[in-house]
Amino acid sequence: MNNLHISLTEMRNESRVLKQASSIYNSSSFESVFISSLWGEGLEMSENLNGVELRRFDLKTRNYGNNLIIQILKYLEFTYTVYRNYRKNNIDIITIHALALLPLGCLLKVLYSSKLVYDAHELETEKNGLGGLRKKLAKWLESILIPFVDHTIVVSNSIADWYKSRYSIENVSVVFNSPIIKDIKKNNLLKSKLGIDSHIKLYIYQGVLSKGRGIDEILDVFGKETADVAVAFMGYGMESEKIKEAASASDKIFYVPAVAPAEVLSYTASADVGISFIEPVCLSYDYCMPNKVFEYLAVGLPVIVSNGKEMSNFVEEHGVGWHASNFSSDELAKLVQHSCKQDTSIYEKRSKEISEKYKWQHQEKLLLEVYKNVTE
Structure with a gap:
């Protein structure tokens, strides 16, 4: 056949x-x-x-x-x-x-x-x-x-x-x-590449950089955040120029161009928390279960997700991070402030276990x- x-x-x-x-x-x-x-x-x-x-x-x-x-x-x-x-x-x-x-x-x-x-x-x-x-x-x-x-x-x-x-x-x-699960170890790839101190908690957004995916909210939160945190955007799309401009004006925001699919998880593994903050402005977004969430889990990251039905239910059911109660910069800021005080390494085993189930x-x-x- x-x-x-x-x-x-x-x-x-x-x-x-x-x-x-x-x-x-x-x-x-x-x-x-x-x-x-x-x-x-x-x-x-x-x-x-x-x-x-x-x-x-x-x-x-x-x-x-x-x-x-x-x-x-x-x-x-x-x-x-x-x-x-x-x-x-x-x-x-x-x-x-x-x-x-x-x-x-x-x-x-x-x-x-x-x-x-x-x-x-x-x-x-x-x-x-x-x-x-x-x-x-x-x-x-x-x-x-x-x-x-x-x-x-x-x-x-x-x-x-x-x-x-x-x-x-x-x-x-x-x-x-x-994703196809591979044995990828935690590393310092992004922090080393971007010149970020090791004690900084690094959040990562991977995927399409377009409207409706929480780009403005993430930029707003990290543009104001005073804690020892930073965010790296990896991907491509119409919002990339906006991110580059924000990155040039802030030491907490970074832009990394999209890499080959085979390299993605190595970069993911060098972050501390994954973000998928998609605005549920339509049923497709409300019902989405993005591959990036599974990729974050595959390398042991906890996740912050928005209030979309599928993502929030998944995170709550499996205990692999935090989900928003509403879609706003204020709500995202609360989740970032809460998670940055946590020892996120304790989520590594749980995230990988759930990833193994859905790989x-x-x-x-x-x-x-x-x-x-x-x-x-």
């Missing part, structure tokens, strides 16, 4: 797609596993990722602009390009990694006579920034096409419940976006069970 994953990204740091494709390939249930995506400057057109064949497509319409008509043309070109390049590969299962790919996935399901798996990386129709006509179209599109999906994979229990209730379907499975090595078993059931 052969499995094709389709992504509308450039596959620069798409760890979830890569983990899934690698787990499926290594299961030996599939002869070939392919990933198709978009090409970007400085990237290889094709790569062999330990057996998984990645191809990036440079669309002719790429430089024509971004208005609605051009976007439609880009989508049609990508659709035809993917179809043409894999039509002779006997694709048995197609896995799409975004709601926008549902039309393409359904079309290829018919053309290839294959099964279709929809991996929703978030609650697609309820995500931040989606509103008005676009939201109505997204809801309409998903409701019309999801009956043609053989199985839907989601990233949290609340999202699974939402899909089952909304569409009256049962073929939904939760596969947490947790990717367990999640991939759930993933492979989905593929097994789809093919039966």
Whole structure:
């Protein structure tokens, strides 16, 4: 059997797609596993990722602009390009990694006579920034096409419940976006790199640097904090310039560019507390269970999380840190002030125990069970 994953990204740091494709390939249930995506400057057109064949497509319409008509043309070109390049590969299962790919996935399901798996990386129709006509179209599109999906994979229990209730379907499975656990020891990498004294308690934010993820609140808190604490932001996104400016004006705020996925956990292990302060402005954020929380736990860090339903319930249930009662700078400041007085090293064993329970090595078993059931 052969499995094709389709992504509308450039596959620069798409760890979830890569983990899934690698787990499926290594299961030996599939002869070939392919990933198709978009090409970007400085990237290889094709790569062999330990057996998984990645191809990036440079669309002719790429430089024509971004208005609605051009976007439609880009989508049609990508659709035809993917179809043409894999039509002779006997694709048995197609896995799409975004709601926008549902039309393409359904079309290829018919053309290839294959099964279709929809991996929703978030609650697609309820995500931040989606509103008005676009939201109505997204809801309409998903409701019309999801009956043609053989199985839907989601990233949290609340999202699974939402899909089952909304569409009256049962073929939904939760596969947490947790890391592949490696034996990574505590280290001094970040403090050494940034020139931070060893006695300073270092908080870390890793991930996309965008609005709605608590960036302003974190900057506000650490810009005023007088205790021996500091925060390091690691990642990429539209808020990076704001963070760089704040870092230049404060000795408690630091910015570190995103690193390769294989290096991330080594940096994480050099901090003392992980922060995931996502504002629950939409259901997708309220129900999210970010991979960064699992990464913090994997290296033994306690976490500070916002008042989103999934994250706060998880932290309270497992005793791996502190969660906010409301989303505000004042509430975050209280959590920072409380945690900075704690011996956070006592959380190391507990965090790693919980991480062991949810690690990717367990999640991939759930993933492979989905593929097994789809093919039966």
